[in-house]
Amino acid sequence: MKRKIPYRTYLSEEQIPKYWYNLRADMKDKPEPLLNPANLRPVTKEELCPVFADELASQELDDTTRFIKIPEPVLELYKVYRPSPLIRAYNLEKHLGTPAKIYYKFEGNNTSGSHKLNSAIAQAYYAKEQGLDGLTTETGAGQWGTALSEACSYFGLPLTVYMVKVSYQQKPFRKSVMEVFGSDVIASPSNTTESGKKILEDDPECGGSLGCAISEAIEKAVTTPNTRYVLGSVLNQVLLHQSVIGLESKAALEIYGEYPDIIIGCAGGGSNLGGLIAPFMKDKLTGEANPRIIAVEPASCPSFTRGKYAYDFCDTGKITPLAKMYTLGSGFIPSANHAGGLRYHGMSPILSKLYHDGYMEAVSIEQSKVFGAAVLFSKIETILPAPESAHAISAAIDEANKCRETGEEKTILFGLTGTGYFDMTAYNDYMTGKMTDTIPTDEDLKKGFDSLPKVE
């Protein structure tokens, strides 16, 4: 009884995509443009260039070029840790007793521990090419900061990371990893920026948020000579770079004549989900196929499922352009007992548009259920997942269980974005019964919505 499909499928080095796929090119209804908050006009490349490296500013605004060549030095570094494996979850299928075929694309087998490295390398490369002297960024759970530290170290670029203070305190080892790669890591809000000082004046005990760390990182970039800011999610350019995930997944599935009926990804800012679904969404937009696409978000930070589709600032300090997206308001901060990442108030404008137009579904899950799925998955599939990734696992289990009820042999693909080795405090809370779930009340949400800017 020879098994045709192995547990792990690795494409060859030559099969790593040579081009990123720009999903916007195939969207007839494009995402709404970024607006300059001063005049509510679409931002221009000239306006973006003081913040982003020039090439990245171009990519941010380019909604027509379908394929963008991956620069050779980026591809070389991709080869050091890619292709990532596409894994058939035979053990999970057996445990659930489901006729569904479950696949997952595992992006955690690199030191940054997540998919974030795919965009970090691209962004560090373009910055280096432009001759910049340094970069700034923010990080929440620490995956993006670690990935960018790794990429900047490789290309020899100094990096300052503003790390959300609660994560900085909960995950000192993440900070140490970034320091191994030579980065300067600062707990946010901090006294190193005007926006940080202002937040600390209002609330000296503030544990920070991604939106707040973004404000500080941008301010630091624009006030430091020859320095730019980079962001690990949300932006169009990031989804572009992350398309390697989906392109590799599709190529690996094609080897076995497989095509997913359901594609599931966790969604914080949307970088993994946007990358994973890119080539499949293309099929959907062009009518070639019609897979279900499901975004999974924490019940404690439910941008898609309870947010508004509105223009909002990308940061708390209200210094970024305005993006039309599903948002809880830049003033929204998840409950302090929220353990994982996915804590961003907004969502990728591309994914927001697709969700608004009915191309995607979204579900939200409480964290105790998410950690239950994570522990089960650890035992059965032998990978200890990041809490972020476990959102997708939980939803995939739900769909596989539905297949058990109906007898349908659906093919499910989900994104396993990373590993949870730096999340053991949260795992420990779950194991010892200390983890609680907090779902924001309508009143909580209203406070966030009150922070939305008046546009139109």
Added chain:
Amino acid sequence: MKRKIPYRTYLSEEQIPKYWYNLRADMKDKPEPLLNPANLRPVTKEELCPVFADELASQELDDTTRFIKIPEPVLELYKVYRPSPLIRAYNLEKHLGTPAKIYYKFEGNNTSGSHKLNSAIAQAYYAKEQGLDGLTTETGAGQWGTALSEACSYFGLPLTVYMVKVSYQQKPFRKSVMEVFGSDVIASPSNTTESGKKILEDDPECGGSLGCAISEAIEKAVTTPNTRYVLGSVLNQVLLHQSVIGLESKAALEIYGEYPDIIIGCAGGGSNLGGLIAPFMKDKLTGEANPRIIAVEPASCPSFTRGKYAYDFCDTGKITPLAKMYTLGSGFIPSANHAGGLRYHGMSPILSKLYHDGYMEAVSIEQSKVFGAAVLFSKIETILPAPESAHAISAAIDEANKCRETGEEKTILFGLTGTGYFDMTAYNDYMTGKMTDTIPTDEDLKKGFDSLPKVE
């Protein structure tokens, strides 16, 4: 300019070895037998069976069967995370400016974070097959305990882990990972055993040692009904299981017509080194090839380079059989500032015999040099190594630098046993200049040697 050899080579699932290779079968001069300390006669299978699962007791004593079939359920679980990649260190070669070709076999891409899982799965499987009700073991840095927890969880076997107290305190997250897999983790020395109590009476502040944790785990196993003890290194059976590392490495190198001139592995108890070199040592024993083989150990625990080749107990409590090995004496405890693993007082009897007979070399390295190599490797090869593994990296760099001096294009293979995500306290000490080196004085060593039993 097409590069023929990729960064990462993965064998296919079908190419995972179906048989373990038993190096002893090809040794004309066999390792000395284990002795029963009561009568100084070679131990029999009957004497081992109260401690080890029956099949493992057989494997421990079998020095004639050349290939032993890997049971199907073990092979199935191997497929979930194997084959592991053979990586060409192009970036490291370039950084060093060496004509040497550097390859490393990376065993860290699984949740246990190291090669230890290869033997853990085998040992848990045989225990389950025999119908045992539970297992006990010890762990130092935590890699073995994590690996066995993962394997026991998979096969549904309860596990008690005695964790060396200093590691238990320095690495609480390792403990949490083991608990995710359902294990009971106890800091050793503890009050749960007579041997632990005795050690605590002599020294209530004792930080523990592997030898001491072994005593407790064995005592717990033999005093608990239908329970056995398992060990993650040193034993012949463990080297047998770890031969998959070397077999895969050799098969992957053969694809490119490569054969290593130098093979380097870190050595604590010898499980990784013994597994990595197995098929190459075969060539050496049979005269087919003559690679240099180098064991690398910490200067603070120098069993090969400063130990005695003598019969010694495998544990501190002196309840195990006696093994002829390079040893610092079971009473030797590495200096408290020693950060990594590789802290065992003895060494695999197989490797000890080969070293004694001139088939291997050994070097010892101070930990600050080891961490320097680890940080460099993180930045250049993008994998943050375990301190254990970094010993091999450091020695490989030394050899590659010699090639730069001589212009020799040697092929170097080293074992990258695992990742260092749970060793960030030590990395942080190194980064902040707090790490110190302590080399045992002759007086320190004499104390250990004084604990050697009188045999012959």
